[in-house]
Amino acid sequence: MTLSVDALVIDIPKRSPEPLTVTMNTGQVWGVLGPNGVGKTTLLHTLAGLKMPRKGRLRLNDADLSSIHRMSLAQQVGIMFQDHQDGFPATVMETALLGRFPHLSPWEMETEQDIKIAQHSIDRLELSSLAGRSVTQLSGGERQRVALASLLTQNPNIWLVDEPTNHLDLHHQVAVMSLLQEKARETKLVVMSLHDVNLAARWCSHVILQYPDRPALVGSAESLLTLENLEPLYQQKLVRGEIEGRLVFMPSI
Amino acid sequence: MPRRDLFSPLILLSLLSVFCMVVSITQGSVQLSLGQILDVFQGQGTQLNQILVWELRVPRIMAAFATGGLLAVAGALMQILLRNPLADPYVLGISGGASVAALLAILAGVTGIVLSSAAFFGAALSTILVFGLAQGDGRPSPMRLLLTGVVIASGWGAFITLMLALAPPQKIPGMLFWLMGDLSYAQSPWLAWAALIPVCLVLIPLGRSLNVLACGPLQAAALGLNVKYLERFVFVIASLLTAVAVTTAGSIGFVGLVVPHILRLILGNDQRLILPACALAGGCLVTLADTVARTVIAPEQLPVGVITALLGVPTFLYLLRRGRVA
Numbered sequence: 001m002t003l004s005v006d007a008l009v010i011d012i013p014k015r016s017p018e019p020l021t022v023t024m025n026t027g028q029v030w031g032v033l034g035p036n037g038v039g040k041t042t043l044l045h046t047l048a049g050l051k052m053p054r055k056g057r058l059r060l061n062d063a064d065l066s067s068i069h070r071m072s073l074a075q076q077v078g079i080m081f082q083d084h085q086d087g088f089p090a091t092v093m094e095t096a097l098l099g100r101f102p103h104l105s106p107w108e109m110e111t112e113q114d115i116k117i118a119q120h121s122i123d124r125l126e127l128s129s130l131a132g133r134s135v136t137q138l139s140g141g142e143r144q145r146v147a148l149a150s151l152l153t154q155n156p157n158i159w160l161v162d163e164p165t166n167h168l169d170l171h172h173q174v175a176v177m178s179l180l181q182e183k184a185r186e187t188k189l190v191v192m193s194l195h196d197v198n199l200a201a202r203w204c205s206h207v208i209l210q211y212p213d214r215p216a217l218v219g220s221a222e223s224l225l226t227l228e229n230l231e232p233l234y235q236q237k238l239v240r241g242e243i244e245g246r247l248v249f250m251p252s253i
Numbered sequence: 254m255p256r257r258d259l260f261s262p263l264i265l266l267s268l269l270s271v272f273c274m275v276v277s278i279t280q281g282s283v284q285l286s287l288g289q290i291l292d293v294f295q296g297q298g299t300q301l302n303q304i305l306v307w308e309l310r311v312p313r314i315m316a317a318f319a320t321g322g323l324l325a326v327a328g329a330l331m332q333i334l335l336r337n338p339l340a341d342p343y344v345l346g347i348s349g350g351a352s353v354a355a356l357l358a359i360l361a362g363v364t365g366i367v368l369s370s371a372a373f374f375g376a377a378l379s380t381i382l383v384f385g386l387a388q389g390d391g392r393p394s395p396m397r398l399l400l401t402g403v404v405i406a407s408g409w410g411a412f413i414t415l416m417l418a419l420a421p422p423q424k425i426p427g428m429l430f431w432l433m434g435d436l437s438y439a440q441s442p443w444l445a446w447a448a449l450i451p452v453c454l455v456l457i458p459l460g461r462s463l464n465v466l467a468c469g470p471l472q473a474a475a476l477g478l479n480v481k482y483l484e485r486f487v488f489v490i491a492s493l494l495t496a497v498a499v500t501t502a503g504s505i506g507f508v509g510l511v512v513p514h515i516l517r518l519i520l521g522n523d524q525r526l527i528l529p530a531c532a533l534a535g536g537c538l539v540t541l542a543d544t545v546a547r548t549v550i551a552p553e554q555l556p557v558g559v560i561t562a563l564l565g566v567p568t569f570l571y572l573l574r575r576g577r578v579a
Binding site: 075 | 332336338461464465467468469471472474475476477478479517521522523525
């Protein structure tokens with residue numbers, strides 16, 4: 001499965017972003033990097049078909065994204081948002097089960113099988129002891145993992161994840177990133193926005209560097225994650241080093 | 254949602270509803286025993302009892318029950334639509350519009366069907382006004398909708414005060430009763446039932462979609478829901494239910510806000526359960542409140558809205574402190 005965009009201009013109010021052309025395939029892990037406000041979230045929302053682009057084309061395999069019915073799109077493409085809305089208190093289990101929504105017709109009840117899938121996601125994100133709790137009582141990191149459990153329950157072919165490591169402690173950062181990598185190995189496509197260059201260097205096969213003032217750089221993580229590319233990206237002097245054979249970037253203060 | 258029995262709470266509430274109705278039939282200026290009521294239902298009993306049950310109490314109780322159900326379901330729907338627990342037909346000014354139109358009709362000296370039509374028209378007008386003004390450029394945000402509703406509601410409130418201040422004294426009691434809800438003129442409960450039953454039947458299969466809509470429009474769209482279509486549908490249904498309720502019984506406050514909350518605190522937030530449960534529990538609350546209203550200082554009557562508040566407020570506060578029990 002391929003998600004491709006051609007001369008895509010995302011719609012950010014009062015700004016004129018540069019057009020983006022990229023082809024992403026299943027099996028890859030893409031990181032979207034850039035400074036605050038450059039449009040990482042808007043890009044992910046546009047890729048999910050939730051926001052119309054200003055210009056350009058978006059394609060899932062050979063079909064135009066906007067021509068695909070919402071429900072069948074939701075079976076293929078899933079997104080985890082940066083903010084999690086909880087209008088009304090729901091339990092962890094109920095929230096995880098939301099991911100089954102696109103797979104059932106509206107008047108079907110969830111079966112034992114659906115519950116089993118949701119339970120598996122909850123276990124996978126180490127939330128088993130919280131399954132019956134209301135999500136409003138959870139910490140930020142736990143809430144984040146519940147959102148990922150919903151996405152895991154949805155189990156789409158294309159995972160769009162907005163800052164997956166937000167609020168997570170180091171152990172859960174690693175757990176979540178390896179889950180995403182495992183998904184890519186199961187021939188899914190993972191596209192995530194990240195703030196931490198080092199996470200991108202460790203886990204992403206490809207990156208999109210979104211600059212505010214010039215066209216984005218698109219390519220393999222190895223070739224693009226360099227001081228020459230990253231310093232102008234963040235407008236910050238950086239230093240690079242190697243720890244146990246891994247590339248590490250730090251701000252130079 | 255999962256592994257929770259959806260039916261037993263509904264069966265329990267249905268039994269409670271029957272109980273409330275029976276209690277309500279026995280109570281009144283003449284007390285009837287259960288045996289006497291059974292006689293009447295079998296076509297026996299005295300002429301007086303026949304009239305008492307079939308012509309006075311049953312229509313009124315049916316009207317009370319349906320009105321309560323309509324208001325509670327309308328409140329629950331508006332809360333989902335606005336993703337705000339404070340939304341209800343009152344807060345959004347829909348009942349206010351109906352009241353203004355109805356009071357104008359009372360001042361003009363009309364009664365019966367014209368008064369009801371005026372109330373319906375007022376509710377519809379207010380709904381269009383609130384949502385039209387909140388629209389602005391593009392989609393109305395829930396917060397904007399709520400604020401517009403609150404402001405319009407206070408506008409209607411001022412109108413109502415003005416009319417009460419200027420009205421001839423002999424008309425004021427009738428107007429006040431209408432404002433606080435009055436089921437003594439509710440001669441035909443059938444319009445309310447004709448609205449309540451089909452809506453509940455339509456809403457039950459939509460329950461899962463409404464659960465997703467309650468998570469916010471973006472999340473709902475990401476899960477494959479056609480948000481725009483569903484939101485419009487819910488809005489039209491909720492407004493219609495409110496208009497029918499207000500037309501039947503005047504403006505009874507509080508039911509739409511408190512009944513859905515009480516049920517969410519006890520039963521959780523699965524709309525497949527909450528919406529039918531609202532219809533039943535709202536019906537029970539208004540039936541009981543109306544029974545109290547017409548018996549406590551009989552033959553004088555109290556406005557039913559006062560009783561719904563007196564019954565509902567302490568219950569609500571108690572449950573709020575205890576938190577979700579499920």
